[in-house]
Amino acid sequence: MSRVFQERLKVIACTKLSESYFRITFASRRIPAHALGGQFVQVKVSDSAQPLLRRPFGVHRVGKNTFDCLCEIVGEATRILSEKKPGDFVDVIGPLGNGFDYGPRTKDQGPRILVAGGMGVAPLFFLAEKIAERRTPNAERKIIVFIGAKSKKDLLCEKDFKQLGCEVKVATDDGSKGLRGRVTDLLEQYLRRTPNAERRSRIYACGPKPMLKQVSLLSKHYNLPAQISLEEHMACGIGACLGCVVKVRAQNASRRTPFAYKRVCKDGPVFSASEIIW
Ligand SMILES: Cc1cc2nc3c(=O)[nH]c(=O)nc-3n(C[C@H](O)[C@H](O)[C@H](O)COP(=O)(O)OP(=O)(O)OC[C@H]3O[C@@H](n4cnc5c(N)ncnc54)[C@H](O)[C@@H]3O)c2cc1C
Ligand code: FES
Known part of the structure; x- marks a missing residue:
């Protein structure tokens, strides 16, 4: 089990990506050094009594002595967090929970399939970085990322995944980018069309519950191991x-x-x- 730290962390940057999304960067030596893909941090967004409870956010990206969370503004805590300025301090506990099992480094592995719905991209990007880090010359591993979003404006990290060398496939509810429909429709198309041998793979998914349920059904149908982040x-x-x-x-x-x-x-x-x- 990884170590857990409670730290008062300095905000290095808080960048608004759009009306609803922002990325916040914290200075920390220990959390980035210990975090695994899929783990999260609990953030006390304010020193005042309200909001009382800490809020969980996946570790999105780590740097040298920094880490990022990628967040959607949905209520009071996320709004307060989105208004942080560089130099502010925030109390954070982490890394928490069990992360994804990256699987063996061996050559005999199919592509890694990542399925993200909405903010599910946040922890899955860190996972993709970890899988990419573990590539060795004789174990070249393809990472295929399926991203589902409500609309083109809600589509996050597509470019980042591509820069990491991932193949990215997109579905949006309104058809403004990629397939019009659900990301699991896209996944099903891929699994149906891909021969067994190439399909020998692992699925990693994070997103809304109905999406995760459908990923679980598909993984059972195609006999592929799947890990899901709830x-x-x-x-x-x-x-x-x-x-x-x-x-x-x-x-x-x-x-x-x-x-x-x-x-x-x-x-x-x-x-x-x-x-x-x-
Ligand atoms: C392990 C974990 C990792 C997470 N990682 C991220 C992340 O990387 N980025 C991100 O933007 N969000 C993430 N979340 C969700 C995030 O914690 C919530 O959006 C946040 O707590 C909302 O706080 P709020 O006060 O702004 O909104 P609230 O007023 O608490 O809630 C606003 C709305 O969001 C819904 N909601 C709140 N929390 C959750 C939840 N945990 N699951 C489902 N619905 C919820 C509420 O039902 C309500 O409808 C994660 C949640 C968990 C459990
Ligand atoms: S939030 Fe308290 S046991 Fe999980």
Whole structure:
């Protein structure tokens, strides 16, 4: 298990990307050095009593002694965070939770398939960087990224993924870019058209629950291992309050207890898709 730190971090930059999205960069030595793709931080956005609870954000990108979160303004806490200025200080706990398993470095691996819905791009970009870092000359690995967004203006990180050498496929609800429809339609098209041998792969997904459920069904149908990162409302973020539990298949299932509960913050947010009961 990775180490967790509570730090008062200096904001280095807070960049508005559009009306609804921003990227915030924190100075930290320890969080970027220890974070794994898929882990998150709990941010106390204000020193005042409100909002009382910390808010979870995935680690989006790490630099030398810095890390970024990529955020959507949806309510009070994200609005307050979006208004931070360079030099402000924010209390942050992290890195938290279990990250993605990057898989072996061996040559005999198909492409890595990343499926992002909405803000799911935030942790998946960091994962893509980690997978790309692990490429070796004799284990050249293709990374295919499927991004789904409401509209072209909500499409984030397409260029960043491409710069990393990923192949990017896009779907938007309104058809303003890429396929008109759901990102899982795009994924299904790809899996249907790709021969078995090339498909030998792993799927990593982060996004809204209906999308993750569909990714899980597809991974089962095509017999591909999939890891999914769940988002639940969180209170403590450290496994103490049981406010974020999800139903999973019990490991030693009996007829009386075919299921169990796991905490998204502590046992996740990354789970094996086959584990979750939808
Ligand atoms: C592990 C994890 C990682 C996350 N990573 C990111 C990230 O990288 N970037 C990002 O923008 N957001 C991320 N989120 C979601 C983010 O935490 C919420 O958007 C934020 O807490 C909202 O706070 P708020 O006060 O602005 O809005 P609130 O007033 O608390 O909520 C506004 C609306 O958003 C919904 N909402 C709030 N939190 C969640 C949640 N956890 N899951 C589903 N719906 C929610 C509420 O139901 C409400 O409709 C993550 C959540 C989790 C659990
Ligand atoms: S948020 Fe408290 S146990 Fe997960």
